[in-house]
Amino acid sequence: MAIRKDLDGLRMQLPGTPAIYLIDQGVKRHIPDPDTYNKLFRDWNGVVQDPHLNNIDTGTPLSHGAVLAQAFGDAAVYLIDNGVKRHIASPATMDRYYFDWNKIQHVAPILIRSIQNGPTIAWPE
Incomplete structure (x- = not known):
């Protein structure tokens, strides 16, 4: 592996x-x-x-219903997965991961702040 x-x-x-x-x-x-x-x-x-x-080593599966989220008024986009939010570091990372900009859910800032931080998603690392 x-x-x-x-x-x-x-x-x-x-x-x-x-x-x-x-x-x-x-x-x-x-x-x-x-x-x-x-x-x-x-x-x-x-x-x-x-x-x-x-x-390739196996990691934790993505959680059912994982989403892309962004707080109103904030440029940062996150992958919300398995109870943590992971900042997507750049547009290049969004493209590398083939994440869809049009599927980002816009939510209240308090919701984003209430979710524990996970490791940043960055490409290249």
Whole structure:
């Protein structure tokens, strides 16, 4: 098994299987369902088929209903996942991860502040 930070942001799939993973912090994180996928990503294009996917360490799956969020009046965008908010460091990172700018949920600043911080998502790290 290996940690593959060079693959961060890619969505990957073992050929012939339905499961799709997001490579994040060098590990593969299962995307639990199509609804969660659709709340985060632009579309289903660009999923990399890789027969060596099982050689990448497995991380915590994305939580059901993970979302992109932004507080009103603040430029920072976060991935809200597994009870933490993770700042998405730049537009280049949004693009690398194929996150959809149009799917960002705009919420009250107090809601963002009430969520525990997790590690920043940055590309390149």
